[in-house]
Amino acid sequence: MESRECKIGVYICDCGTNIAKVVDCEAVREYISELPQVAIARTYKYMCSNPGQELIIQDIKEQGLERVVVAACSPRMHERTFRAALQTAGLNPYLFEMANIREQCSWVHDDPLAATEKAKALTQAAVLRVAHHEALEQMMVDMCPNTLVIGAGIAGLTAALELADAGQKVYLLDKQDHLGGNLARVDLTAPYLDSARDLLTERITRVKTNDNIELLLNSRLQELKGYVGNFSATLVSVDSDDPEENKAQKIEVGNVIVCTGYKEFPAERVTHFGYGKLPNVITSFDFEKMLRAGRIESKDGKIPKYVAIIHCVGSRSPEYHGYCSRVCCMTALKYVHEIKSAIPSCYVSDLYIDMHAFGKGHEDFYRRTSEVKTMFLMFGKGDHPIIRSAGPKDDCEMLIEVNEQLSGEVIEIPADLVILMVGMEAREDATETARLVNISQDKDGWFIESHPKLDPVATTTDGIYIAGTCVAPKDIPDTVAQARAAAGRILAKIAKGKIAVDAIYAEINEDSCSGCRICNELCPYSAIEFDDEKKRSHVLSVMCKACGACVAACPSGAIKGRHFTDQQIFAQIEGVLR
Amino acid sequence: MAAKKLQIALYWGAACGGCDVAVLDTNEFILDVAALADIRLWPIAVDGKYEDVEAMADGELDLTFFNGAVRNSENEHLAKLLRRKSKLLVAFGSCAHMGGIPGLANLTNREAIFSSIYLQNPSIEPGNKKIPHPETCLDDHVLELPQFYKRVYKLADIVPVDYFLPGCPPAPEQVKLSILALAGGKLPSKGSTIGAAERNVCDDCQRSKSEKKIKRFYRPYEIIQDPEKCLLEQGIVCMGPVTRSGCGVRCPESGMGCRGCYGPAPDVLDQGTKFISALGAIIDSKDPKEIAAIISGLPDLTSTLYRFGLPASFLQRSLKS
Numbered sequence: 013m014e015s016r017e018c019k020i021g022v023y024i025c026d027c028g029t030n031i032a033k034v035v036d037c038e039a040v041r042e043y044i045s046e047l048p049q050v051a052i053a054r055t056y057k058y059m060c061s062n063p064g065q066e067l068i069i070q071d072i073k074e075q076g077l078e079r080v081v082v083a084a085c086s087p088r089m090h091e092r093t094f095r096a097a098l099q100t101a102g103l104n105p106y107l108f109e110m111a112n113i114r115e116q117c118s119w120v121h122d123d124p125l126a127a128t129e130k131a132k133a134l135t136q137a138a139v140l141r142v143a144h145h146e147a148l149e150q151m152m153v154d155m156c157p158n159t160l161v162i163g164a165g166i167a168g169l170t171a172a173l174e175l176a177d178a179g180q181k182v183y184l185l186d187k188q189d190h191l192g193g194n195l196a197r198v199d200l201t202a203p204y205l206d207s208a209r210d211l212l213t214e215r216i217t218r219v220k221t222n223d224n225i226e227l228l229l230n231s232r233l234q235e236l237k238g239y240v241g242n243f244s245a246t247l248v249s250v251d252s253d254d255p256e257e258n259k260a261q262k263i264e265v266g267n268v269i270v271c272t273g274y275k276e277f278p279a280e281r282v283t284h285f286g287y288g289k290l291p292n293v294i295t296s297f298d299f300e301k302m303l304r305a306g307r308i309e310s311k312d313g314k315i316p317k318y319v320a321i322i323h324c325v326g327s328r329s330p331e332y333h334g335y336c337s338r339v340c341c342m343t344a345l346k347y348v349h350e351i352k353s354a355i356p357s358c359y360v361s362d363l364y365i366d367m368h369a370f371g372k373g374h375e376d377f378y379r380r381t382s383e384v385k386t387m388f389l390m391f392g393k394g395d396h397p398i399i400r401s402a403g404p405k406d407d408c409e410m411l412i413e414v415n416e417q418l419s420g421e422v423i424e425i426p427a428d429l430v431i432l433m434v435g436m437e438a439r440e441d442a443t444e445t446a447r448l449v450n451i452s453q454d455k456d457g458w459f460i461e462s463h464p465k466l467d468p469v470a471t472t473t474d475g476i477y478i479a480g481t482c483v484a485p486k487d488i489p490d491t492v493a494q495a496r497a498a499a500g501r502i503l504a505k506i507a508k509g510k511i512a513v514d515a516i517y518a519e520i521n522e523d524s525c526s527g528c529r530i531c532n533e534l535c536p537y538s539a540i541e542f543d544d545e546k547k548r549s550h551v552l553s554v555m556c557k558a559c560g561a562c563v564a565a566c567p568s569g570a571i572k573g574r575h576f577t578d579q580q581i582f583a584q585i586e587g588v589l590r
Numbered sequence: 591m592a593a594k595k596l597q598i599a600l601y602w603g604a605a606c607g608g609c610d611v612a613v614l615d616t617n618e619f620i621l622d623v624a625a626l627a628d629i630r631l632w633p634i635a636v637d638g639k640y641e642d643v644e645a646m647a648d649g650e651l652d653l654t655f656f657n658g659a660v661r662n663s664e665n666e667h668l669a670k671l672l673r674r675k676s677k678l679l680v681a682f683g684s685c686a687h688m689g690g691i692p693g694l695a696n697l698t699n700r701e702a703i704f705s706s707i708y709l710q711n712p713s714i715e716p717g718n719k720k721i722p723h724p725e726t727c728l729d730d731h732v733l734e735l736p737q738f739y740k741r742v743y744k745l746a747d748i749v750p751v752d753y754f755l756p757g758c759p760p761a762p763e764q765v766k767l768s769i770l771a772l773a774g775g776k777l778p779s780k781g782s783t784i785g786a787a788e789r790n791v792c793d794d795c796q797r798s799k800s801e802k803k804i805k806r807f808y809r810p811y812e813i814i815q816d817p818e819k820c821l822l823e824q825g826i827v828c829m830g831p832v833t834r835s836g837c838g839v840r841c842p843e844s845g846m847g848c849r850g851c852y853g854p855a856p857d858v859l860d861q862g863t864k865f866i867s868a869l870g871a872i873i874d875s876k877d878p879k880e881i882a883a884i885i886s887g888l889p890d891l892t893s894t895l896y897r898f899g900l901p902a903s904f905l906q907r908s909l910k911s
Contacts, residue, residue: 523789526792527792528802565870568790
């Protein structure tokens with residue numbers, strides 16, 4: 013690989029002692045300054061600090077540097093910082109390369125000599141590579157301010173209101189004929205025992221009267237085309253399968269929030285509790301229905317004297333779902349309060365594995381529940397209580413045998429009504445939704461965030477956001493926070509008016525493309541289109557995430573990854589091996 | 591006065607003779623060549639001795655077509671000699687261009703080749719198992735054989751090459767056009783590929799192409815082909831996507847997958863790795879075991895990927911003895 017003539021500045025960062033305690037930065041500097049392309053090489057204590065960046069800016073201006081290499085931490089950490097410094101100095105930000113001599117050197121090696129040699133090799137690779145970098149320009153695309161919100165539960169209602177109150181047009185879509193989603197099935201909420209109905213009614217009224225919100229009930233998304241800022245969505249009615257009769261509606265939106273919620277774990281999958289056989293074994297959702305109707309009773313209409321609540325049905329089990337559904341523990345405590353307030357004489361037992369009371373006010377709620385004389389019985393993970401019908405002499409419907417963990421004894425308790433705390437699981441249509449909006453699901457079917465900690469409501473598809481229980485089980489406050497976060501992200505984008513698209517993307521040289529179509533199915537972001545007339549494939553650069561899959565696969569070498577050209581990569585390899 | 595006739599030579603290194611036949615396959619055009627040029631050396635068809643070439647002045651030949659790879663000291667000697675004597679040197683055919691089929695010998699080594707041919711071969715009589723040596727003394731005479739090299743080289747590894755005319759063998763029509771172009775002084779820039787297209791085989795292939803998914807590979811005899819449909823889509827290995835066109839799509843039009851003899855497509859650096867990346871994209875499975883099973887349906891993968899160009903590839907040769 014021929015090396016290219018240009019003036020390169022190289023900056024080696026001590027990172028305090030993070031790098032310098034293992035890597036001899038001065039030796040790296042001496043070695044690298046011998047390379048003919050290197051006009052200047054410096055070491056500095058903290059390159060990312062303002063004086064560190066100033067060093068680069070000054071050298072670009074005074075020495076006329078054409079390329080810059082910083083040997084420091086991961087580009088994930090500071091590539092943006094240094095690119096901005098180049099831009100300040102009037103140099104195209106892409107004429108920059110980072111060598112990671114911290115995460116890939118000082119943090120993972122303890123032999124200073126070997127680590128220093130590796131740092132030299134990595135820095136040299138960056139120098140040889142950067143010589144082949146090209147100045148790239150970001151693209152600006154227009155952004156449609158309308159938003160499609162899929163799912164009108166508490167998340168969807170909240171997100172829609174947030175956007176509409178800010179003056180933006182929202183299409184609120186739901187497959188059902190009413191608003192409210194799963195929350196509409198709930199009576200009171202934990203831990204403050206306020207009514208779900210109240211929470212919802214206020215939102216629903218505001219949504220219905222807001223001129224910026226167009227409600228699309230009994231409808232579903234059929235197709236989503238386009239890219240961030242410029243999606244075209246096709247919506248159809250769920251009632252009819254007849255395409256003639258089923259008039260599709262097309263809408264233009266810039267962003268989409270998916271808040272399709274969860275479905276409850278089907279209790280019939282767990283056979284050992286007799287659900288479906290014993291008439292008074294019911295699920296938490298059956299019980300919510302009773303609460304909303306205002307009467308707690310057994311199948312034959314009697315007021316129960318003994319109620320038992322069993323936790324973790326379908327959750328935290330290798331057989332069903334490995335995860336914790338997060339809301340069931342507090343919901344169970346809520347039931348204790350609701351039962352005690354409706355039937356003060358009722359004995360309530362709560363059979364749990366671990367009491368998960370991690371949220372705000374939850375531990376207090378647990379304490380208050382203990383104070384109302386609830387019998388808490390702990391059973392082992394992997395074990396389960398055994399329910400059987402009581403005999404004629406017993407004064408109860410059923411008897412439950414528990415291998416109680418805290419006392420170490422087998423305890424038998426009476427029950428007239430058993431409530432199974434069923435967890436949450438991904439909806440059956442989640443896979444279809446994920447496919448339609450081009451996002452991913454984890455092994456349990458939940459939608460995957462762009463970053464679980466730092467970017468929790470965005471997805472890997474620009475313009476598609478996720479909020480609420482379609483991402484993972486969560487309670488109302490977390491759901492609302494996510495919905496508002498997603499709306500906030502979108503409002504920030506709308507405020508900018510245009511969207512900058514990264515300058516790094518794949519492009520197809522139409523002269524070299526043979527229309528073999530090997531790349532067509534490959535793109536995880538649906539960014540490749542095939543032009544039937546020209547018999548050529550084409551990358552929609554705004555949708556491309558520069559993953560490089562098509563670049564590698566293109567057999568005729570027609571697809572080039574900007575900023576990742578063969579030349580650049582070979583130069584980098586040569587730098588490591590030289 | 592008649593214009594001075596073109597002085598040309600055609601030579602073969604480690605080759606099968608097919609390239610020379612491709613020249614003869616230009617049929618009566620060969621008579622035009624004879625009228626146009628003095629053929630000073632062409633071992634397969636015209637009398638001419640190495641001494642005659644050595645006696646020439648440097649640059650006396652206008653044009654040499656060198657076919658075959660460089661396998662031994664004789665090939666190397668003639669490559670260097672003809673380079674010196676010729677104004678233009680053309681690497682003719684896949685072997686001179688990229689090492690060709692003989693280049694697959696780079697997957698093994700000299701010792702193994704000699705052992706296989708001179709010692710293990712079942713047709714050798716038990717008393718006659720001998721490895722030939724470059725020099726043999728016999729009744730005060732020294733008999734010499736060319737030195738057999740450790741590996742096979744493409745012509746450009748040995749001498750600077752002006753043009754590359756690919757193909758195994760080159761299509762006669764392309765041979766004809768190239769001779770006419772060179773004789774007429776229509777010279778492209780040095781180092782270019784001539785007698786071929788600036789696109790890949792698929793671009794010229796008339797079969798219909800759609801999105802590709804492969805569940806298993808078939809040898810051509812194992813499947814009843816759809817004559818209209820892309821061969822790769824039918825599971826028949828076809829190197830067309832990674833291969834330079836210009837051949838006239840001879841193989842795919844006859845129901846055989848392209849074998850890649852015209853070398854990498856213009857924007858492709860390495861034919862084999864490019865093809866394996868492309869296969870990775872179209873094999874229709876995400877299960878490692880199933881993928882391994884599908885790939886095992888490709889016999890002798892390396893030779894399939896680099897049938898004509900191992901010495902010109904990233905791999906070049908096997909270092910393991």
